[in-house]
């Protein structure tokens with residue numbers, strides 16, 4: 122018999138959770154089964170789900186830290202990156218920002234969480250307040266910016282305070298690279314020993330990242346149990362109502378992804394790369410299908426490289442732009458983070474003003490940069506964005522129930538956006554001078 126893959130198990134777990142929970146909910150409403158008992162079943166479901174979530178959370182700090190540090194050090198000599206590096210980063214941030222904007226507009230338009238009762242308010246915590254400062258947009262941004270600079274990076278890590286951790290990790294990565302390439306101290310010149318030590322440190326973080334990815338993938342194998350638990354909780358506790366809200370939420374993410382993938386990115390391809398989006402899509406088909414089925418941009422990377430080169434991008438460009446993109450450029454993930462957090466805020470009955478939505482948008486951008494290109498990494502990062510606006514992280518469990526299918530869609534958009542970046546950068550790099558492209562300079 123063919124071995125079932127993880128996404129099949131997740132689907133089965135969803136069906137099982139709903140299959141047990143829904144009838145119980147209906148029978149409890151009719152009075153055939155003791156309503157208290159059904160609520161107890163729902164709480165057991167939640168407890169099971171939470172157990173899975175805890176393991177996932179445990180991975181957050183080391184995964185994000187090592188992903189960012191090795192992402193930055195992997196760029197090599199930062200000074201040699203020059204304009205190509207700058208342009209690539211700019212493109213990545215700009216398309217992710219466009220994706221987030223699309224998501225924010227869509228979630229405000231559809232309002233999937235308004236009026237939905239997913240049982241979150243019965244946690245005893247009451248309605249949470251949004252702690253991201255209220256009022257003036259500039260004040261809000263200023264206080265977020267201040268909060269990003271850790272007074273003690275180790276405390277930030279131990280408190281799971283992700284934004285300062287992201288800030289510190291990027292800075293650490295930059296300085297490891299500077300020291301390794303003898304550029305940290307222009308006055309006193311190169312220090313061969315420091316450079317060798319920095320290279321060792323770089324390898325340490327690369328190793329840590331490789332191990333953390335494997336560990337995350339192992340924990341993700343348990344996802345069906347978590348999904349079953351949360352599905353049971355939602356179905357037994359809230360019945361069809363829960364599904365309506367979750368369905369609307371999933372539809373919102375999906376529609377926003379469709380707009381970004383079918384309108385925004387093709388326009389970018391046409392306008393900046395001067396290529397036919399259709400021809401490009403045709404060449405990219407194998408990579409896009411793989412991204413969809415594996416939900417991993419990292420896993421798809423070799424195929425993304427080949428397809429992009431088939432689409433006419435020189436390998437000198439693709440070999441720099443794509444590995445970096447698989448780590449930091451995640452339009453789909455950024456969009457999804459923003460939509461999910463605003464959805465959760467809506468479920469809590471909170472009306473976020475412009476400044477607060479801006480904080481969500483910015484944090485979503487950073488979270489997508491910090492997310493690793495593996496399945497469900499986006500939900501690990503969700504905790505970051507929720508914490509940034511002061512929302513409880515328990516709600517992540519609920520959206521986990523429908524996460525796999527959304528992960529498949531957003532990963533496809535992540536890879537699609539990386540490939541569009543490669544086309545645009547190739548055009549601007551012209552016939553790239555090998556020395557300008559890291560990793561291709563003659564030894």
Ligand code: ASP
Pocket residue numbers: 416417418419451453454492493494495496497498499500528531532535
């Ligand atoms: N699975 C996504 C990727 O590999 C990341 C995410 O979970 O959003 O690109």
